[in-house]
Amino acid sequence: MIVSVLAWFVFSSFSVMLRVPPPQDSSSFEPLQRADSLKVELANVSFSASPSTAYVNEEVTFFANASSDVPAAALTFRVYFDAFTLPGLTNNTASATSVNTTGNPGSVIVKYTYDTPGNYSDANGPFFFARLYVGDGTNTVNKYIRVYVNYNVPPWFISEVPDPVQTTENTVESLSTIIQDVNNDPVTVTWDFGDGTANETQVLTGTAAADGVYSNVTHAWSPPADPGVGDFTVIYQMNITLDDGFNPPVVSTSFVNVYVPINFPPTIGFAASVSRASPGDVINFSARATDAEGDPLTWTFNYSDGSIEVFHTLATSPGTLVWNNVTHHFDAIGSYTVSIYVSDALEPNQVSYHNQSADVEIQIVDNLPPEVSKEISSSPQGDPQIQGMIGNISVEFSIEGNDWEGDVVTAVWDMNDTLGPRTNATSGGTDKFMFNQTRMFDKPGLYNISIVITDGRPGHEILRYRIVNVTSTNLPPNLVGLSFEYAPGHDFATPNEVINFTLVLSDPERDPIEVSWDFGDGTPILYFNLTEYVDGNLTLTLNHSYPDVKEYTITVHYTDNQLGILNHFKFINATVAVLVPRPKVIITWDLWDYVSLGMFLMIPVSLVVRVLYVGRRRKRLEEEGVTLEEYNLMKQEHVDLPDQDGKEG
Numbered sequence: 252m253i254v255s256v257l258a259w260f261v262f263s264s265f266s267v268m269l270r271v272p273p274p275q276d277s278s279s280f281e282p283l284q285r286a287d288s289l290k291v292e293l294a295n296v297s298f299s300a301s302p303s304t305a306y307v308n309e310e311v312t313f314f315a316n317a318s319s320d321v322p323a324a325a326l327t328f329r330v331y332f333d334a335f336t337l338p339g340l341t342n343n344t345a346s347a348t349s350v351n352t353t354g355n356p357g358s359v360i361v362k363y364t365y366d367t368p369g370n371y372s373d374a375n376g377p378f379f380f381a382r383l384y385v386g387d388g389t390n391t392v393n394k395y396i397r398v399y400v401n402y403n404v405p406p407w408f409i410s411e412v413p414d415p416v417q418t419t420e421n422t423v424e425s426l427s428t429i430i431q432d433v434n435n436d437p438v439t440v441t442w443d444f445g446d447g448t449a450n451e452t453q454v455l456t457g458t459a460a461a462d463g464v465y466s467n468v469t470h471a472w473s474p475p476a477d478p479g480v481g482d483f484t485v486i487y488q489m490n491i492t493l494d495d496g497f498n499p500p501v502v503s504t505s506f507v508n509v510y511v512p513i514n515f516p517p518t519i520g521f522a523a524s525v526s527r528a529s530p531g532d533v534i535n536f537s538a539r540a541t542d543a544e545g546d547p548l549t550w551t552f553n554y555s556d557g558s559i560e561v562f563h564t565l566a567t568s569p570g571t572l573v574w575n576n577v578t579h580h581f582d583a584i585g586s587y588t589v590s591i592y593v594s595d596a597l598e599p600n601q602v603s604y605h606n607q608s609a610d611v612e613i614q615i616v617d618n619l620p621p622e623v624s625k626e627i628s629s630s631p632q633g634d635p636q637i638q639g640m641i642g643n644i645s646v647e648f649s650i651e652g653n654d655w656e657g658d659v660v661t662a663v664w665d666m667n668d669t670l671g672p673r674t675n676a677t678s679g680g681t682d683k684f685m686f687n688q689t690r691m692f693d694k695p696g697l698y699n700i701s702i703v704i705t706d707g708r709p710g711h712e713i714l715r716y717r718i719v720n721v722t723s724t725n726l727p728p729n730l731v732g733l734s735f736e737y738a739p740g741h742d743f744a745t746p747n748e749v750i751n752f753t754l755v756l757s758d759p760e761r762d763p764i765e766v767s768w769d770f771g772d773g774t775p776i777l778y779f780n781l782t783e784y785v786d787g788n789l790t791l792t793l794n795h796s797y798p799d800v801k802e803y804t805i806t807v808h809y810t811d812n813q814l815g816i817l818n819h820f821k822f823i824n825a826t827v828a829v830l831v832p833r834p835k836v837i838i839t840w841d842l843w844d845y846v847s848l849g850m851f852l853m854i855p856v857s858l859v860v861r862v863l864y865v866g867r868r869r870k871r872l873e874e875e876g877v878t879l880e881e882y883n884l885m886k887q888e889h890v891d892l893p894d895q896d897g898k899e900g
Contacts, residue, residue: 295356298383298394304375306403306434306497310364313349317385317392318356324387326357334382334395337370355387365400376401405498406432409463412491414505419512420474420485427467428491428503435459436495440466445487445507446473466491472509481513514605517542519593521609524680525657529618530582532656535680536611538575538591545569546595553590554579587613620711621660621684623652623704627717635692637723639760639815643693648700650715651685658706662686667698695723695814725815728764731755731788733807733823743828747796750827754791754807756781762811770795771803771827803827 295318305311315328333346349361369377378399385392410429418424432438438458442451448470455464474485486508493501517540524535540548550562564573581587594606629635630647637644654660659679663672666688675686690700701716735752737744744750756764766779774795781789797803808822872882 296383296385296392296394298381298396300381300396300398303397304399305365307365307368307400308497309400309403310362311398311400313361313363313381314358315361315383315385316356316358319387321387322355324355325352326355327352327384327386327388328357328359329384329386330359330361331382331384332363332365332379332398333370334380335371365398367400368402369398369400371397375399403436403495403497404433405501406430406436406438406458406493406495407501408491408493408503411503412489412505415486416489416505416507417510418472418507419510421471423469423471425467425469427465429463429465430455430458430493431460431463432458432495434495434497436497438464439494439496441490441492441494442466442468442470443490443492444470444472445489472507474509474511481511483511485509485511514546514595515543516605517546517548517593517595517607519591519607519609521591521611523589523611523613525682526612527614527616527655527657527682528581529656530584530615531580532618532658533578533580534613536577536579536589536591538577538593538609539572540575540593540607541570541572542567542595543569544595545571548573549592549594550575551592551594552577552579553592554581555587555589556581556583581613581615584615584617587615589613616655618656618658618706618708618711619654620708621652621654621658621704621706621713623713623715624650625715626650627700627702627715629717629719634720634722637692637695637721637725637815639723639725642725642760642762643691644721645689645691646719647687647689648702648717649685649687650702650704651683652704653682653684654706655682656706657682658708660684660704660706662702662704664688665699665701666690667700692719692721695721697721723813723815725762725811725813725819726759727813727815727817727819727821728756728758728762728809728811730809730821730823731757733825735825735827741832743830744797745832746798746800746829748829749794749796752793752795752805754793756789756791756809757787758789758811760811760813761787762813764789764809764811766791767808768793769806770797771805772797772799797827797829800829800831803829 295316297314297316299314301312301314302309313330313332315330317326317328319326328349328351330349331343331346332348333343335341336343336346347363349359349363351359351361353359365379369379371378371380376399378397381396381398383394383396407430408428409431410427412426412428416424416426426442428440430438430440435458438455440453440455442453444450451468451470453466453468455466458464472485472487486506489505489507491503491505493503519538519540521536521538524537525532528534536552538550538552540550542548545567547566548564550564552560552562554560558579560577562575562577564575567573579589588610589612590608590610592606592608627648627650630649635644635646648664648666650662652660654677657680660677662675664674664686665672668690673688675688677684686702686704690698692698698719698721699716700719701714703712703714705712732755733753735750737750738748754766754768756766758764761784763780763782766781768777768779768791777793779791781791783789803826805825805827806822807825808820810820813819869878872878
């Protein structure tokens with residue numbers, strides 16, 4: 252009881268001495284003032300913290316401002332970061348304190364980091380009372396604020412990477428984990444793959460999401476292993492670290508089992524452009540290799556003449572075909588074995604299983620000219636024949652040979668036409684060759700087809716030629732008709748009379764037909780080239796007149812200018828008569844002529860009158876019942892007869 256009274260007395264005395272007001276629910280307290288002292292206006296004192304809600308180990312910044320009524324006064328700012336401690340409102344004399352002196356007015360900014368949660372608590376969580384004392388040397392004013400401080404919850408893994416991760420060397424794996432932080436802090440995620448490669452770092456936000464936030468990466472592990480070694484597993488420890496800046500890092504560990512399969516040797520191929528060459532000739536060597544793992548390759552060429560070349564190629568995708576082509580020449584005649592060694596192991600480990608080899612044999616001899624067939628062959632064989640209805644024929648000429656050294660061989664053809672020389676050439680590297688050229692013939696005749704073949708070396712030119720006899724089945728043109736007409740009623744023409752001539756020709760192949768026309772009177776000969784067929788015929792129409800009386804012989808030559816069956820050059824003659832016509836005599840009539848004509852015309856008139864008279868008599872007699880014959884008979888016998896006018900006689 253005595254100890255309690257003494258403690259209360261000490262606390263009361265200390266509170267009176269420091270002017271400690273009771274704590275309020277608000278963030279400030281009324282200052283204790285004396286009327287007879289220098290007044291520090293409460294309205295001019297401010298005290299705040301940022302953030303007002305912080306985490307343990309998070310820095311808090313305090314802001315204090317004040318002024319005094321005395322302009323020359325010096326202001327002292329004393330900040331207690333933990334003014335009270337439990338139980339009750341016990342003054343914390345051990346509180347961390349910041350003291351600063353300024354002019355008037357004055358302001359200070361101080362920082363402090365709490366390492367424990369607040370020692371008081373309300374609905375908003377644990378907090379500290381922070382107290383500000385401002386004095387001007389005479390009087391002191393204080394203010395209180397609450398600074399909420401609590402522990403920050405560290406982030407954690409909602410879903411982690413499988414443990415262990417099973418993979419194969421150089422295989423890209425997709426890895427993911429789900430992270431959550433209830434404080435919604437940005438979380439730095441660090442992936443350490445454990446193989447010495449660079450870490451991968453990500454900063455995730457929105458971490459308070461109910462489903463968390465994904466962290467995704469890809470990675471491939473490449474354990475060091477010599478080529479030829481395999482069928483084992485390398486284990487790596489992979490660490491994933493979470494850091495929210497407030498708590499110790501959170502680490503998730505997974506082991507990665509990386510299977511290293513057996514490394515297979517490369518497969519290779521090797522060839523030379525020629526198997527036979529001359530001293531100094533450049534020979535192309537082509538080497539190829541495929542490595543199942545795509546390892547870097549070492550290529551060694553041994554030419555067996557004292558020359559060795561080594562090349563290196565970089566790693567590729569597995570199974571990629573890689574070429575390595577080189578050239579070499581040999582200076583001396585002889586037989587050489589050229590060897591290649593391809594390895595997927597670095598020197599000097601190119602041994603046994605992983606050092607593949609291949610050879611080619613090269614013969615170096617004096618260069619020989621090409622060997623060429625004795626004759627130029629053709630297709631179709633024999634002498635070609637132009638079919639009349641087609642009008643042409645295409646013939647392919649060919650010749651074959653070989654060059655033992657595989658030189659580039661060139662052939663120049665002369666096809667005996669206006670198109671000029673044609674050329675064939677080999678690409679070199681092969682001894683056999685075949686050269687071909689095609690020529691179209693549209694006219695019969697003899698043609699000289701020739702070819703010159705050389706390997707480009709002096710004295711190695713070879714000539715071959717062939718005489719081609721081209722025939723044709725073309726038929727000659729035919730005369731359909733040559734016609735002309737004189738004036739109506741005449742079988743001759745008169746001088747200067749225009750005569751129309753018509754020539755009609757045909758040709759089985761419808762070739763153009765050339766026509767020359769000589770009128771036979773010394774006028775110039777006319778020439779025509781007829782091409783427009785109508786109903787299978789060509790028609791030429793001309794007109795001409797002759798000034799003199801004479802018989803003229805027209806000569807017409809025509810041809811289709813083809814060589815073939817029968818004679819293709821034909822002609823026709825026609826005769827034109829030019830005469831002067833006989834004069835015409837005009838006779839006039841006199842009176843006797845007209846009288847004679849009238850007497851001549853009376854003969855048929857008399858006959859008509861007689862016929863009419865007899866017919867009339869016959870009709871009247873028949874009306875009396877007597878025929879004309881009976882009447883004439885009775886008259887001869889003197890019988891009384893009726894009058895021809897109907898009376899008795």
